[in-house]
Amino acid sequence: MKQITLTVANLQETEKFGRDLGRYLLPNTIIGLNGPLGAGKTHLVKAIAEGLNIPNSASVTSPTFGLIHEYPSRLMIYHFDVYRLPNEEAFVDLGAYEYYEMGGVCLIEWADRVKNHLPEDRIEIHITPVDEQQRSIQVVASGTISETILERFAEKLNGSD
């Protein structure tokens, strides 16, 4: 398991973090996003999608109602939101396990609610609002793919300081 924690002062810094992370993602990356309403989960997904060279990041919108949005980019992006699901079984019924292995990137908002059905190899991002602008972001990676990504990302992060 690897872990980093950083503090971002505002939305622009959150976006930079997301874009940078997006560049390092590999096929079959699973990222769980957690944080209260208004923490900026969807915003972060948009930024990660930009890091994955999505042609038009305006197409990244909240999947709360649609449940899964799909966006073509360097890797196919599957953007989940489990906020509205009545239980974990509904998440499995969505075909979650199939999506994990489709060679793309799965980004799951409110992932804590389905933690029994997240793969072992995954990145978990916890966003904690400090105030209206500032956020504390904790990134935890477990498993080979996820740890590799976080290692490379952390190297870049330290290198650019």
Added chain:
Amino acid sequence: MTNPVYFLALESSCDETAAAVFTDDRRILSNVVASQTELHARFGGVVPEIASRAHLRNLLPVIDESLRQANIRLEQIGCVVVHNMPGLVGSLMMGVSAAKILSLALNVPLIAVNHILGHIYACQIPDSRPMYPCIGFVVSGGHTALFHCQDPLTVQFLGGTRDDAAGEAFDKVAAILGLGFPGGPNLEKEAQKGDPNAYQFPRTFLKEDRLEFSFSGIKTAVLYTAQGQDAKISEKIGSGPTRANIAASFQRAVVEVLVSKAIQAVKKFRVNRLAVGGGVIANQAFRQLLIQECNKYGIELFIPPRDLCTDNAAMAALAIEKYKQGDFANLSLDAEANFI
């Protein structure tokens, strides 16, 4: 007089499993939605089951019910229609697969319809006034999108939300305010008790030219107004006048942006007709401001009746236009997640 063509349409893009029967002269003979029938109660309560499996289980009973209510036998169906985009691919596939099988078995044409364009066409179904060309506006839980519609099938996407849909913002703000389920209607009720000018919430993009929306900023603004700078989601505010004032001010801000952008689009494309579909049109404040502003600017407004606003299969009557043009799908038809 020739016999009418009977269409059987299926919808399974998200939560709802639905079927409808209509004729080529736009008469809706039945419009059955699983969650709104006793069928749903028999199978599992009020929480929408969000799974392909639920669609699979609901489809045949819903189709049977739609034929029964229309008083039509399956053999009389002359065309099978399905919403194949946009939506949850696994769910859409259920409707698409069923429609293919029916079309093959009955040996009748298959037509694929875009669910979002169906929401716009729903305005035309019961209305005899010519509606096109117009600005089409879909405002629901999952979508907030403007279109320039030259005719029912020649449609250009102008812009939509960059984050949350309007209906979603209503639901999430209702959750922040502790108003429970169903969020949208509860928030509207709460707003009636409050002062819409009590708080000035952000009206994102209101003064800009772009035909786009963003409702995540107002959601956050409500959160911090309701709960202070160190917002903890678990600390709900009480049920006093503050909550009603926040609800009313939030609703006013959202509705103002929605209506202003729609009017802006109408003016920009000089079409003078506005067709508004989707579940959020059930909100009275939205509806009233739309009517008021359309009257003010001499814009012809088209709004569908309630049962054609929320997700349903009758709005797939857009297929009538495709039928006239011979625009049929074949058995390789696929479900697609995105509408553009």
